[in-house]
Amino acid sequence: MEYKKIDEADIDFLRNVCGEDQVVLRDNILDDFCHDEMPGQFSAPDVMVYVQDVSAVSLILKYANQKKIAVTPRGQGTGLVGGAIPLFGGILLNLSKMNRILELDENNFTLTVEPGVLIMDIYEYVEARGLYYPPNPGEKSASIGGNVSTNAGGMSAVKYGVTRDYVRGLEVVTAEGEILSLGGKIAKNSSGYSLVQLITGSEGTLAVVTKIILRLIPKPKFLQSLLIPFDNLPAAIKTVPEIFKSKIIPRSIEFMTQDMLSSSEQYLGRRFPDHSGNAYLLLAFDGNSLPEIEKESDQIAELCILHGAKDAFLIDTNERNDAVWKPRSSYLEIIKASTSEIDECDVVVPIDRVAEFVEFAQNLEKECGLRIRSMGHAGDGNLHIYALRDKLDQKLWKEKIDHLFDRLYSHASEIGGKVSGEHGIGSAKLPYQYQIEGKAVMQMMYRIKQAFDPNEILNPGKVVQYN
Amino acid sequence: MEYKKIDEADIDFLRNVCGEDQVVLRDNILDDFCHDEMPGQFSAPDVMVYVQDVSAVSLILKYANQKKIAVTPRGQGTGLVGGAIPLFGGILLNLSKMNRILELDENNFTLTVEPGVLIMDIYEYVEARGLYYPPNPGEKSASIGGNVSTNAGGMSAVKYGVTRDYVRGLEVVTAEGEILSLGGKIAKNSSGYSLVQLITGSEGTLAVVTKIILRLIPKPKFLQSLLIPFDNLPAAIKTVPEIFKSKIIPRSIEFMTQDMLSSSEQYLGRRFPDHSGNAYLLLAFDGNSLPEIEKESDQIAELCILHGAKDAFLIDTNERNDAVWKPRSSYLEIIKASTSEIDECDVVVPIDRVAEFVEFAQNLEKECGLRIRSMGHAGDGNLHIYALRDKLDQKLWKEKIDHLFDRLYSHASEIGGKVSGEHGIGSAKLPYQYQIEGKAVMQMMYRIKQAFDPNEILNPGKVVQYN
Incomplete structure (x- = not known):
């Protein structure tokens, strides 16, 4: 796909629409706007424009469509699949000021x-x-x-x-x-x-x-959490389908491992409240009836102990709540800080295949020669499998990552999984999306793309491949 | 849009794919398969075929697409907008035997x-x-x-x-x-x-x-209902936003009027348990904690009385539950039985515009010279406004209906409503869909249709208009 390069006339047009101070030229665009939170990909726009209302967006797209200029919309750039990176240059449409x-x-x-x-x-x-x-x-x-x-x-x-x-x-x-x-x-x-x-x-x-x-x-009136230590990760995750069989649906069911908690203690400078397990389930319950929540969490605590949990801790103060949830919510930062570079697989599988999939991923450490860390949403089947580059050189790192991802997504596909549970496809996961969805589905997605965007100016290189 | 007529070769093909006894020729097709539950529209297919697996569906569509034969899928034909009527003849694809x-x-x-x-x-x-x-x-x-x-x-x-x-x-x-x-x-x-x-x-x-x-x-463990009589319908419906403001979400909030209940008593041969109101709200609450449900329904009962309700009856036996919900769920039959023909508008409006819209509809009785009955989901803004033909001749009936629908949908559009809350567009509501959504949106829907079905063989004449 060929796009028109930005010239003086285009810049004038953008300045007319949005005001001179809202248009940032190539040399003044910070590196921050050339990537998202996924490491390893960098591409600069020719121009960045802050839009402030829908009519500006409409004028710019009409113009870009006529001239065939690539346009990449961007919010805060916190994505993890390169979705907001202007792969083909052109206009970076910065929507962060439309924030009312x-x-x-x-x-x-x-x-x-x-x-x-x-x-x-x-x-x-x-x-x-x-x-x-x-x-x-x-x-x-x-x-x-x-x-x-x-x-x-x-x-x-x-x-x-x-x-x-x-x-x-x-x-x-x-x-x-x-x-x-x-x-x-x-x-x-x-x-x-x-x-x-x-x-x-x-x-x-x-x-x-x-x-x-x-x-x-x-807003639900009450919220409380349960922290449940297990001997090992498979034991923890295998309990999740049992929880669902009890017909109770917690707000969250997350899993954590001891080595992750150690990194977190170092990173956050704060001791985790328990050290008895090598793996943990962390559950949250909410609702409008405190007795009902208490009943549910008691029932789940008992059930977990019946299935091999070492204990069950009720987390019902704000302070303890912070202490157990903070490591979970900071995990991405913690992992990033522990190595030179990471890459991530945001696969989703049926809930009862999570244990198997995490084990499969962990076993790939040896095969791929990569440090691998997993965390994720045990309760919804959405896993985040991180590969850590450590001291590998770029070429070897890329080869190993390709191999790892190929193995992970192939296995996900076999058990009814999909490429992304929540991060999207962007450009980073495009080959795996084609692999899992297959030609016929992707052909239909591509036709939809063409129906909306015949000149393919909108965020090119993402979600579907260009013919 | 021109479609190929079914000939002997097509029949042979269908018999080969599905078996001779699964293919029903024009003369043997019952009238039942030429309409749905919306009165007034009737169109016969050239052939009806019972499909029993996906490969048969695939073979038939591939064939029909090549030959440009119209194909209309049909389940139980309980729709209300003509969605399953084969407007262009061709093949009626009967899926009712794929019922495992x-x-x-x-x-x-x-x-x-x-x-x-x-x-x-x-x-x-x-x-x-x-x-x-x-x-x-x-x-x-x-x-x-x-x-x-x-x-x-x-x-x-x-x-x-x-x-x-x-x-x-x-x-x-x-x-x-x-x-x-x-x-x-x-x-x-x-x-x-x-x-x-x-x-x-x-x-x-x-x-x-x-x-x-x-x-x-x-499955929620407990369910109970509240029946709340009011002096009049506006008073009943105006209470609904107050219910939501209390931050309680019942499972259902329906409204009924006294005249509807009288018809129902006649039709069902069963007395409604209360006669103190001219209008009623009927609410259902469910959950896993009986005390919590009771607390919620008590709170709502008090709130309704504060807002002018005459009383509030707790419905907590199966027998009473049947007695209050049956008239609601039988209303379509009851109305149909009370006149020669009906037509219906399944409009949806924001929840806090329901009272206004029902009043607007009722006031059109006089303007349109039509008997109008309304019922609906007060809690989700989806209304069913019925026009009753009574003794009007067909021509006058059609004119009056067109006028009524035009007025209803125009008003819905003004207050942020849409053509259909749950019945769909089919062919019956197509003009109003274009009126409310506008040209640009419908053009995009039409492009999507073309992306999926370039020869426009699938259920032609429904949802989008053919160019």
């Missing part, structure tokens, strides 16, 4: 926001009003536009689902500059194809999201 | 079914095992394939959402005969465009659904 909370509608349980609002600001805003936005991705400084674009998941998916379950309406701009208003504040909708659902998770390749209507729920 | 429950996976909380399984059979099957399929559409003899195709809603959407929230995976056959396996038993998925979500609600116009992986949840 537009309307809280308490009658309809909706919050209308611009895409640049950070999800931590959404939590704070709605929880102060007794409301709750359930999706709970690890990276709280991500923008909601990015969360919608990757259909971000997080630690509450077991009970509450993922971002797409909370998107009621979108305003988007197509590659041709058309402004579409999709869905709305309505709780049900069977009015034609769900473009809202199609665009959610499309990683900025179909349209640019300029407004989002989120569904909220009442 | 394939697998219950209790570890992953999934049920895998063929599209012809009736939803009442799903309820029975999973509830006997302590599990629960929450979508609760009025028509329990509908097939799950039809429910997926219209993204059916029902009475539990307030708390539990609609069909699309429970579709984890699909096997579908495209118009060109490709068999696609989409999604799976996985709880999270950010692997490219969500074809699962796009096909859910597409009314058989993009692909034929041949297998469905449904998400289940544990």
Whole structure:
């Protein structure tokens, strides 16, 4: 795919639309805007423009579509698959200044926001009003536009689902500059194809999201956690299907290992409250009835002990809660700090295949000659398998990573898994996406891409491959 | 759009694929297969074929696509917008014999079914095992394939959402005969465009659904209802946003009027347990903690009385439960039995506009010279406004209906509503869909149609208009 290079006339056009100070030329663009949180990929745009309203987005896309200029939308750049990297140069459409909370509608349980609002600001805003936005991705400084674009998941998916379950309406701009208003504040909708659902998770390749209507729920009144030590990781994870068989759905079921907790103690400078296990399940329960939550967590504690847990600790103070959840939520930083470079596989498998898959991944350490660390959402089957580069040279590292990923995704495919549970495909996972989904499915995805973006100007090189 | 007429060679082909006794020729096709539950539209296929597996569906679509024969998929024909009517003749693809429950996976909380399984059979099957399929559409003899195709809603959407929230995976056959396996038993998925979500609600116009992986949840242990009489309908409906403000989400909030209950008493031959109100709210609460449910329903009862309710009756026996819910669930039959013909508007509006919209609809009785009855899901904004033909002649009836619908949908559009909350667009609501969504959105939907079905053989005349 060939794109037009940015010239003086294009710069003039952008300055006219957005104002001179909102247009940043190549030489002044910080490296920060040339990558995301995935290491190893770097590509600079020819120009970055801060857009501040939908009409600017529309004018720019109409122009770029006519001239065939690549346009890459960007929020906070916290992605992990290169989704916001301008692989073909062109315009980096920076949406971070479209960050207003537009309307809280308490009658309809909706919050209308611009895409640049950070999800931590959404939590704070709605929880102060007794409301709750359930999706709970690890990276709280991500923008909601990015969360919608990757259909971000997080630690509450077991009970509450993922971002797409909370998107009621979108305003988007197509590659041709058309402004579409999709869905709305309505709780049900069977009015034609769900473009809202199609665009959610499309990683900025179909349209640019300029407004989002989120569904909220009442904030659960009570929350408590359980920390459960086991002798080893397989024993911990194998308990999860037993938990589900008891017909109780906790808000979160995460797993952690002792070596991860040791790294965390070093990194955070803070002692973890228990050292009796080599592996842990960490569960959260929430609801409006404290006795009911207590009953559920007692029942699960007993069940875990019956299945080999060494103990079960109720975590019911804020301080202890912080002490057990902080290592989990800081794990990505902790791992990054422990090596020269990492790469990650965000695979998702059926819940009852998690134990097997983690063991499979761990066994690849030897075969691949790589340090491998796993963590993840035991309760929803979404695993994060990290490879650590340590002292490997770039060439060897790449070879080993390719081999590792090939093995991981092939196995995931065999057991009904998919490439990404929550991070998306971007450019980094594209070959594996083709491998797992197969030609016919990807051909259909590509046709959808063409339907939305005939000139393929929107976030090129991501999600689908160009013919 | 021109389609090839069925000839002897086509019949031979179908007999070869499906067996002679599975192919029904024009003269032997019962009228039942030429319409759905929406009155007033009738169109016969040239041939009806019962398919029994995915490979037959694939062979037939590949053939029909090459020859350009129209193909209309059909389940139980319980739709209300003409979605299963073969408007262009051709092949009626009857999926009702693909009705096996394939697998219950209790570890992953999934049920895998063929599209012809009736939803009442799903309820029975999973509830006997302590599990629960929450979508609760009025028509329990509908097939799950039809429910997926219209993204059916029902009475539990307030708390539990609609069909699309429970579709984890699909096997579908495209118009060109490709068999696609989409999604799976996985709880999270950010692997490219969500074809699962796009096909859910597409009314058989993009692909034929041949297998469905449904998400289940544990069956709530307790259920109780509240019947709350009010002096009049506006007073009843205006209370609903107050209920939500209390941060309690009942499973259902329905409204009923005295005149509807009188018709129901006549029709069902059974006295309704209360006559003190001219209008009622009927609420259901469910959960695993009886004290919590009781607390919630007490709180809502008090709140309603504070907002003008005449009383509040706790419904906690099966017998009383039947007596109050039966009129609600039989309302469509009751209304049909009370007049010569009906037509219906399945509009959805924001929850806090329901009172206003019902009043608006009622005021159109005089303007349109039509008997109008409303009922609906007060808790999710999805209304069913029925026009009753009574003694009007066909021409006048059509004119009045057109005028009524035009007024209803225009007003819905003004207040952020959409054409259909749960019944879909089919052919009956197509003009209003274009009116509310606008040209740009419908153009995008049409491009998606072309991406999936370039020869436009699949369920032609539905959801999008042909150019």
